[in-house]
Amino acid sequence: xxxxxxxxxxxxxxxxxxxxxxxxxSHGAHEHxxxxxxxxxxxxxxxxxxxxxxxxxxGFEHAAKSDEEKAQYAKAVARLQQPDALFRFDPAxxxxxxxxxxxxxxxxxxxxxxxxxxxxxxxxxxKAASxxxxxxxxxxxxxxxxxxxxxxxxxxxxxxxxxxEATLFSVYPSLEKLSxxxxxxxGQTAAELTPSANxxxx
Numbered sequence: 001x002x003x004x005x006x007x008x009x010x011x012x013x014x015x016x017x018x019x020x021x022x023x024x025x026s027h028g029a030h031e032h033x034x035x036x037x038x039x040x041x042x043x044x045x046x047x048x049x050x051x052x053x054x055x056x057x058x059g060f061e062h063a064a065k066s067d068e069e070k071a072q073y074a075k076a077v078a079r080l081q082q083p084d085a086l087f088r089f090d091p092a093x094x095x096x097x098x099x100x101x102x103x104x105x106x107x108x109x110x111x112x113x114x115x116x117x118x119x120x121x122x123x124x125x126x127k128a129a130s131x132x133x134x135x136x137x138x139x140x141x142x143x144x145x146x147x148x149x150x151x152x153x154x155x156x157x158x159x160x161x162x163x164x165e166a167t168l169f170s171v172y173p174s175l176e177k178l179s180x181x182x183x184x185x186x187g188q189t190a191a192e193l194t195p196s197a198n199x200x201x202x
Contacts, residue, residue, distance in 0.1 A: 032056060033176035035148075037166070037193070040183045041202075044158045046095060048087065050080075051103070051148035056174045061145040077102060079171060080149045086168035087151075094156030103148045163201035166193045 035052030054061045058076040060069065079085070080102055089095050155161050169175055178193040184202045191200055 033174055035175055035178045037178045037180045038182065039164075039180070041158070041161065041185055042183075044155050046089075046153040046155060046158075046161065047150065048083075048153075048164075049103075049148065049150045050086070050168075051146050052172070052175060054145040054147045056172050057147045076147070077104070080147075083149070083151050085171055086166070088165040088167050089153075089155075090160050090162065092157060093159075093161035095153040095161060096156075097151060098154045099152040101150045103146075103150065163199060166198040166200070169193075169195040169198055 032053050032055050035050065035056065038047075038049040038051075040047040054076075057080070058073055060072075064070040064073040081100065083097060083100065166178055168178075176194065180189070180191040180193060180200060182189045182191075182200075182202075186202055189200075189202060193200060
């Protein structure tokens, strides 16, 4: 079941990436106030991926430096770890969060570094050079930082799962729209959600 879900997710996110590439010619893939929501419904599993500019989720896009900014970033991470405040489903579907993964560039980089350190003691010089290159790349991208998370739910009665409400607009007031790409039991879907039209049905 998991492998099928991941394959479906790859297809949905691939379509999403192509959509971004097409849009970048006129609007730009990174647009403040504009987030992306990818979702896959597979059997009793629901996968949701949220991506949005850090400017909307945190309040700034550069690396947190002052204590105040670090506290603001920590608060943003805590909000992403509480998806019940971001999305609402029909309670009759009995969907429970079974897995979540934050997608913040700094967090991922730290994880990769630790992994390399554990398994590659003989190539410290190469690793240091690689880290330096990655840090430089991160610096280049700092002006357009995205942040997000992926959530996996298991639903006791998936037949009752017929839509979702994006309540995150009240949590992130600067977020103006969400472009949705999804693979559902009824087929692929694409939609746009806004604070005044925040419900998606299928």
